[in-house]
Amino acid sequence: xxxxxTRAAAPAKDSGRRSGRARGVRSADVGxxxxxxxxxxxxxxxxxxxxxLLAVAVLSFMSWGGIGDPEWVGLDNWNRVFDDPVxxxxxxxxxxxxxxGVVLQTPLSILIGVWAAGTQRNRAVISAVYxxxxxxxxxAVSVLWRALLDPNFGIPSEATWLFGDGNLFGxxxxxxxxxxxxxxWQFTPLHSLIYQGAARAIPQVLYQAxxxxxxxxxxxxxxxxxPQLRNSVITSMILMVVGGLTTFETVxxxxxxxxxxxxxxxxxxMYQKAFKSFDFGxxxxxxxxxxxxxxxxxxxxxxxSGYDKMRSTMEGVS
Amino acid sequence: xxxxxxxLAGVAAVAWLIIVALPLYVMLAATVQSKGDYAKGSPLSxxxxxxxxxxxxxxxxxxxxxxxxxLIVTVAVVGIVVVLVPPLAYAVVRSRSxxxxxxxxxxxxxxxxxxxxxxxxxxxxxxxxxxYDNLIGVILPTAAFCLPxxxxxxxxxMRDIGHELFEAMAVDGASPRRMFLQLVLPLSKGGISTxxxxxxxxxxxxxxxxxxxxxxxxxxxxxxxxxxxxTEHGINVPGTLAAVFMxxxxxxxxxxxxxxxxxxxxMGVGGK
Numbered sequence: 001x002x003x004x005x006t007r008a009a010a011p012a013k014d015s016g017r018r019s020g021r022a023r024g025v026r027s028a029d030v031g032x033x034x035x036x037x038x039x040x041x042x043x044x045x046x047x048x049x050x051x052x053l054l055a056v057a058v059l060s061f062m063s064w065g066g067i068g069d070p071e072w073v074g075l076d077n078w079n080r081v082f083d084d085p086v087x088x089x090x091x092x093x094x095x096x097x098x099x100x101g102v103v104l105q106t107p108l109s110i111l112i113g114v115w116a117a118g119t120q121r122n123r124a125v126i127s128a129v130y131x132x133x134x135x136x137x138x139x140a141v142s143v144l145w146r147a148l149l150d151p152n153f154g155i156p157s158e159a160t161w162l163f164g165d166g167n168l169f170g171x172x173x174x175x176x177x178x179x180x181x182x183x184x185w186q187f188t189p190l191h192s193l194i195y196q197g198a199a200r201a202i203p204q205v206l207y208q209a210x211x212x213x214x215x216x217x218x219x220x221x222x223x224x225x226x227p228q229l230r231n232s233v234i235t236s237m238i239l240m241v242v243g244g245l246t247t248f249e250t251v252x253x254x255x256x257x258x259x260x261x262x263x264x265x266x267x268x269x270m271y272q273k274a275f276k277s278f279d280f281g282x283x284x285x286x287x288x289x290x291x292x293x294x295x296x297x298x299x300x301x302x303x304x305s306g307y308d309k310m311r312s313t314m315e316g317v318s
Numbered sequence: 319x320x321x322x323x324x325x326l327a328g329v330a331a332v333a334w335l336i337i338v339a340l341p342l343y344v345m346l347a348a349t350v351q352s353k354g355d356y357a358k359g360s361p362l363s364x365x366x367x368x369x370x371x372x373x374x375x376x377x378x379x380x381x382x383x384x385x386x387x388x389l390i391v392t393v394a395v396v397g398i399v400v401v402l403v404p405p406l407a408y409a410v411v412r413s414r415s416x417x418x419x420x421x422x423x424x425x426x427x428x429x430x431x432x433x434x435x436x437x438x439x440x441x442x443x444x445x446x447x448x449x450y451d452n453l454i455g456v457i458l459p460t461a462a463f464c465l466p467x468x469x470x471x472x473x474x475x476m477r478d479i480g481h482e483l484f485e486a487m488a489v490d491g492a493s494p495r496r497m498f499l500q501l502v503l504p505l506s507k508g509g510i511s512t513x514x515x516x517x518x519x520x521x522x523x524x525x526x527x528x529x530x531x532x533x534x535x536x537x538x539x540x541x542x543x544x545x546x547x548x549t550e551h552g553i554n555v556p557g558t559l560a561a562v563f564m565x566x567x568x569x570x571x572x573x574x575x576x577x578x579x580x581x582x583x584x585m586g587v588g589g590k
Binding site for chain 1: 326327328330331334335337338339341342344345348356357360361362398401402403405406408409410412413414415417418421424425428430431432433434435436437438439440441442443458459461462463465466469484487488492493494497498519522523524525526530541542544545547548552555558559561562565566569570573577580581
C-alpha cells in the first residue's frame, strides 16, 4: 500500500535539483537518525519480554509457591519434571497434535489458497467468510465449539450415526480429534492467506509456457505451483509448529486435559503445575523446554529446506 | 488467472465454506432462542420464537463491565504500540548505527518467544511490582508482545519509501526529526493502520495474560468473562453462545470497515 503512495510522490520532486546542489554533501550520512530513536521501544521490550524470558531460566532452578521469596534448589525441578510420567506423556501428545495440525492444515490451506488466488466469481465474498474464524479469539472459538459439541444439546446428539453416543470428550481418540479439528477450523484461514498471497505472485509466464508444452492442470500444479510455493510452505509450517507446541486455550476450555490426562499437552501441563499446583519451579522448566523446542524445530525446518540460502523462486523466468 | 475452472479446488472451497459458516449459523440461531426451545429442537433448525433474554442474561453476568475493561486494555495497548514502534522502525530502516541493526535482530528473535513461555516469571514480576489484578499489569506485557511483529510490518513499509525523497530533504538540510514528521510518518500511514488493527486484535483477543494476572470481576476482560461463563453456565448453551457472539461484534465491525488493514496485518504475521 505504501509502495503506491511512494511511487505517486516520488518522480517530480527531486530529480532536477539533486544533480546541482547535492555535490559536495555526503548525502548518505546527512539526516540519518541515531540509535536513540530505538531506545524507548527497546527498553520496554527488554523489560516485559526479554527479562521474563531470562527469568524463566533462573526460576527453573528455584522453588517458589507463589508467595514469599523463591529459593535456590539446583536441578531439583528438572529431575522432578523428567521423572513425571504425565510430563513425558504430555510431550508425546504435544508432538502428536502438532503433527496432526501440519498434516491436516497444509494440503487444505494450499488447496484453498491457490483457489482463492484465482479470479472466480463470488470469490471475494467467499474469502471474506473464510477469514472470520481467524478474527476470533481462541477463547471464543473454543467456547463456541464446546457448546456446539455439547454431549447433550450439541450437534453430535443429532447425528448419532456419525458420532456414536455423542460424547466426543469421553475418549482419548475423539478428544484429540476434536482438538485437531478445532485448531484446523481456526488456523486454516491464516495459512490459506499465506498461500493465496504467494500463488498470486507466481509469474503467469510459467503457466503459459507450460501450456504451450502441453502440460495439463495437474502437471502444472505439481511442476509449477507447488515448487513456487516452497518458501510459503516453510513459513506456514514454522507457524504451525510453534502454534502447535503452545496450544493452550483449546485444551483448557474444550477438554481440560481430559479424559484423565489423555489430552494434557505440555503447555497446559505447565499452566496446571504453576497456577493450579503452585509449583512455579516445575512450570518454569516446562516453559523453558517449550521455547527451546520451538526454536530448535524452526531452525531445523529452515536448515533442511535451505530457506536460509534463499534460493530465488524466479529461476527460469528472467 | 487460468481459463478453465479448477473443479477440485472449487469443491474443497465450497466444502470448507460450509464447515466455516455452519457453526456461525448455529451460534446465531441459538442465541435468539430460549434455553428450552434450543434443547427441544435440533441445533440446526431455524428458531421459532425469537428472544433476546440470552443477551440481557450476559449483561447481568457483568459483560458490560468486561467490555469496558477490554476496551481500556485495547486502547492502551494500541497507544503504546503507536508511540513506540514508528521511531523504532525509523531507526531500524534509516540509522547507520550498528546498535540499531542489533536492536532489529533482538526484535526478530522476539518473534519466536511465545507468551506461554513467560507467564510464570511474568506473574512473579507483575506481583512484585504491585500490579497484580490491575489492568496496567495486563496492558504492559500485552503491548510488549505486539512489538516484534509491528516492528517487522512497519519497517517493511518504511523501506518502500524512495531514497531520493530522503536525499532531497537532506539537501534541504532537514533534521532526522523533520524527515520523520514530514516524510516518514505521512508515507507510512498504511503500515501504521496495519499495526493499529493488528495490535488491537491481539489486545481484544488476549487471554493468557489476563488469566494469570487478574482475578476479580472489576479487572476481568471479555475473553476471561467468556471462560468463566462457560465453566459456570456451560450447560446453558444459548446463553454461552450469546456471550461468545457479543465478544466478536467489535472485531466483526472492524473487519467490515478496515478489512484491508486487517488482512495486511495478518499477512504480515506470515511474512507475506
